[in-house]
Amino acid sequence: MATSIKINVNSKIFPTKDKEDQTYAAIKALNLNISKGEFCSVIGPSGCGKTTLLNLIAGLDKDLKGEILFDGGKKLDDIRxxxxxxxxxxxxxxxxxxxxxxxxxxxxxxxxxxxxxxxxxxxxxxxxxxxxxxxxxxxxxxxxxxxxxxxPELFLLDEPFISLDEKMANKLREMLINLWTNEPTTIVFVTHDLREAIYLSDRIIFLSKAPSKVILDKKVNIRRPRKLEDKKIETLREEILKTTKDIFDGEEKNA
Amino acid sequence: MINNKLKSKKYLFLIKVLSFFALFLFWEIVSLISNQNTFPSIINVLKTLLIEISDGELFFHLGMTLYRVFISFIIAMLVGIFVGILMGNYRRFDAFLDSWNILFLNIPALVLIILSYIWFGLTEIAAIIAVSLNKIPNVIVTIREGAKSIDRNLLQVALIYKVSKTKKFFVFYLPQLYPYIIAAARGGIALIWKIVLVVELLGRSNGVGFKIHEFFQFFDIKSILAYTIAFVVVMIFLELFFLKPLENYARKWRI
Structure with missing residues (x-):
């Protein structure tokens, strides 16, 4: 029921509106494989091209250099x-x-x-x-x-719980997890809320500033079912923030 | 508060009723001090109306006129909506047809009617064409405006879930145009029935316009007014029992 995704976007370029000869590169050399049934969150600074990435995956935007393949070769038309x-x-x-x-x-x-x-x-x-x-x-x-x-074999979410009060947002997060547990599917979840991402996902992808690429690929190894107030969530959050201080500015860490 | 509102509503209604009687009174006074033949009393007009109704003449001609109004209205709406959507969605269509539309908007109704009679003969089809052509440009302008303000975000939803083309058009697209369609229909009926009378006067041998022409030859003002009243009443009923319910249906979700 779920699909895997292989994303190889060499570049995604937008024309700049006022000046015709200038362009704006939103994504450059972004390679990412998401496996079947995985709950994968994508975090990045605002304007880094997270929504652009989702639109490319969903086929709402077809103008890209590169390719996005499902289930090892299926086209977008063949998957739900x-x-x-x-x-x-x-x-x-x-x-x-x-x-x-x-x-x-x-x-x-x-x-x-x-x-x-x-x-x-x-x-x-x-x-x-x-x-x-x-x-x-x-x-x-x-x-x-x-x-x-x-x-759906693939479920994309673009900051779906933004501008809700925390209580309502938590309720919806719980509902999403319950649905996903009962009927597994592959999820790509865009957010800027690290705690939310840790609570929900199997794996978190951090994107750089535009033109965006992957700067950190982090597995979340906390056993499910998780609780929002679980200490492990907070610990992992601090660990990520400590090791990669500027992660929210989209700066690559200096290893 | 509510009580006050109710009171003022009643008050406004009273003004409306009073204004109607004032008009009636004004008419009667003018009629009293002028020639009864050119300015007949409303009472006499109503008497004539009853006679016309009882011998069946009035209903026949009213029916013919309504039939022409109906057919021209349907044609004008269908063509106008179709072309309006094309022009609102495709810039090339818009660029190509815009000047035609402006031209037709500005040709006097009378010219279109006369040309139509000359080219197509004094026929029913010529009459319908003339009326429709007078209305179509107005419909196009309104619908084009609506088509330009379509919410693309909702259409993306249809795209994502691979909804069929027909469903996409009738469920996701067309309802967005309803307010514009109703505005066009409103203005449409009002304009069309006035033009239909002229068309009948110039080249038909039945219908309200034809009868008014006939009464004009005999300076039969009473009958002219009797037919006018009958016709206006019918059009008001059409507004109340056709257009209003249609509008309410299309707006039922706006609470």
């Missing part, structure tokens, strides 16, 4: 993908249930997949509500339900 954006991107004219069902195949609809996931997320009483009637946190939950109910 889900993408959770910073804002929920629900269709305001569809109710909660319709918003989830709209991305499902007929087979998934017949199995009442949408209702099942929505009840797992505690939304069974809100099926007929429109997004405008829901709080920001609930909208995010619907978006998470939509993503997961499509049974």
């Amino acid at each position: 993908i889900a993408y959770m954006f910073q804002n929920s991107r629900l269709l305001p004219w569809l109710n909660v249930l319709e918003n989830v069902e709209v991305v499902l195949s007929r087979d998934q609809k017949l199995k009442h997949r949408a209702k099942e996931i929505l009840s797992v997320m505690g939304l069974e009483k809100f099926l007929k509500f429109y997004p405008n009637q829901l709080s920001g946190g609930m909208q995010r939950r619907v978006a998470l339900a939509r993503s997961y109910s499509s049974q």
Whole structure:
């Protein structure tokens, strides 16, 4: 059900808007292999091209030098993908249930997949509500339900819990982990919150400033199920920050 | 607070009713001091209206006019929405068709009607073409504006989940245009029925426009006013029982 990804981006260049002859390199020589069912977080300074990377993987942006392969050779068209954006991107004219069902195949609809996931997320009483009637946190939950109910082989998340209060964000993190534990899939999770990344992931990739490349590839060996207040999370966080002080500025450590 | 609001609402309604009666009164006074033939009393007009209704004439001509309004409206909306979407989405279409559209926007309705009758004969088709051509440029302008302000982020969702093309258009794209379509429909009906009368006056042998022409030959002001009242009432009903419900349906998710 899950897919592996082989990312070899030689360069991703944007034209600069005002000056036509100038360009801006967002990514350069970024090579990364993510294995089947892995929960992989990506951390980097703001503007380093994290979203650009996700858009390249998702095929929203096809203009790159290099290639991204799935399952050792499959094309993007052959795999099921889900993408959770910073804002929920629900269709305001569809109710909660319709918003989830709209991305499902007929087979998934017949199995009442949408209702099942929505009840797992505690939304069974809100099926007929429109997004405008829901709080920001609930909208995010619907978006998470939509993503997961499509049974993705690859699930991309772009700072999905940003601008939520900590309590709501923690609840959603827990929900995500539960879903992933029950139905494993490959996850690429972009964040700038190191604690969040450690709590969630098997592995954390640190990106440099633009043009971005991998500057640190860190495995998280804390046994699951993890607890948010687990001391090991804090210990690992401090260890990472100590050994690579400028990691958040995207400076490469001097070994 | 609420009580006050309710009170002021009642108060405003009262003003509306009063204004209606003031108009009625004003008319009656003018009618009293002027020639009854050129400025008949409303009472007489209503009497004429009853006679016209009872001998069935009025409904036939009203029906013919409504039929023309309906057909031209459908054609103008379909063509206008189609071209408007093309022009809003593709710059080349826009560049190519823009000057045509400006030209058609500025050709007087009367010229289009006369040319249409000359080229296509005094036929039903010529009449419909003339009316539609008068409305299409307006629809295009409104829909193009809507198509330019489409939220691409929502379309990306359709792309990610590999939603079929038809579903993408009808569920992700078209609902974003509903407010513009309704605005175009509103303005459309108002413009079209006025033009249909002129078209009938110039080259049809039935319909409200034709009848008004006939009454004009005999200076039968009472009948002209009777037909006008009947027609205005029908159009108001159309607004209340067709356009309003349509708008409410399209806006049901805006709480």
